[in-house]
Amino acid sequence: MTISREFHPYRSAFIQERMMVMSELAKSEKASKLQKKKYDASAIFDNIKNHDEFEKAVVENNLFPMIFAILKDIKEETLFPCVIFDGNEAWIGKDAAGNYKYFTGQPFDEAVAYSIFDLLLCFPQVQGKGYTQQRQFVRDELINLLNVSYGDVDWERKEKEKYIENVRILALFKNQDFQAKYPNLFKKIKSYVDVLESMLIHGQKFIDIGKRSDKNNAIFSMYASQSKVSSARFSSAVKRFRELGLLFAEKRKVTYFDKRTRSKCLTETTLYSFPLYSESFFNEIERILKK
Structure with missing residues (x-):
């Protein structure tokens, strides 16, 4: 009817x-x-x-x-x-x-x-x-x-695939053959592999087309408490990752809600993003470290 x-x-x-x-x-x-x-x-x-x-x-x-x-x-x-x-x-x-x-x-x-x-x-x-x-x-x-594809979707899919690949490759660092292939790189980050892994797991939860770095990567904020390590160790790890090119960081002003004043405020924070890890990427880092 x-x-x-x-x-x-x-x-x-x-x-x-x-x-x-x-x-x-x-x-x-x-x-x-x-x-x-x-x-x-x-x-x-x-x-x-x-x-x-x-x-x-x-x-x-x-x-x-x-x-x-x-x-x-x-x-x-x-x-x-x-x-x-x-x-x-x-x-x-x-x-x-x-x-x-x-x-x-x-x-x-x-x-x-x-x-x-x-x-x-x-x-x-x-x-x-x-x-x-x-x-x-x-x-x-x-x-x-609905089998739909457009610009925002394609970017997000690419970022999600990047994080999955990076996590997969990082897991190989526990393999002795992998350590033998990249001895200098492994020596540099072996004490911080757990921090890098936690940052990758955390970062992939915040892939948002509205939050992109200057290099067009998904960006996210993270603090030592979220990685369950001390502030000193987290800072040292981040510094090491940036030096090696395993992690990008940039300062940006972001808005947050202040519960005390019940209003939106601006603050400057560090936002992180990742390049795509690959064999050729690690080969280049290892080549530079050998010098």
């Missing part, structure tokens, strides 16, 4: 409404009903240049039948039994702003309108601290599910 807007008032979903969906999805049979699937929507998003444009296009297109197998045959503006809340009726259509939502509510009662982001944020596998990081996780999930 096609809906009548006159008899279906609605309100947008916020944290309370998302918590209700989370509670329902915690029930195994509900989560399995909303099984996600991959869909090649690259043609729909072929002119996207950045994350903002992608997120805008996501809500302007009806992605619900593309993402959720159970909704693939649902027509727009047509009532069907809600797959989340028992006893509710639901429909998929545009809200007053022209964005696609999943509407759900009791018959002839006020409905709640969920965007595709709202629903995906409710799944238990979502990672991140706070709404911003969790939304970024969902955005990345959508990019993968």
Whole structure:
């Protein structure tokens, strides 16, 4: 049955409404009903240049039948039994702003309108601290599910691959053959390998297109406490890594929230970034150290 807007008032979903969906999805049979699937929507998003444009296009297109197998045959503006809340009726259509939502509510009662982001944020596998990081996780999930690629995505993928490769190569330093191949380099950093490893693990959590170094690398801040070593040892390690070219560092002014004054403030801090490690990269460092 096609809906009548006159008899279906609605309100947008916020944290309370998302918590209700989370509670329902915690029930195994509900989560399995909303099984996600991959869909090649690259043609729909072929002119996207950045994350903002992608997120805008996501809500302007009806992605619900593309993402959720159970909704693939649902027509727009047509009532069907809600797959989340028992006893509710639901429909998929545009809200007053022209964005696609999943509407759900009791018959002839006020409905709640969920965007595709709202629903995906409710799944238990979502990672991140706070709404911003969790939304970024969902955005990345959508990019993968929809087979989308654009400038911001390509840069982030390249950075993620770099960190994975650097961690893999650093693990080889525990191998005697590797130590024999780069004896001078190993001698220089053997006391600080754990610090370098912790910095790589920490840094890959903060890959953000809006935070890039002058060399176009992902940048992050880190302190000795986060590496679980003393300030003196952390400073010595960073100095050694920079000397060898294993780590870049630059001073920048960043904003932070001052709880005492309850306002945003500026402070100068050191931000770090990494080059891509490789055999040729280490060969060059070893050659220079031999001199």
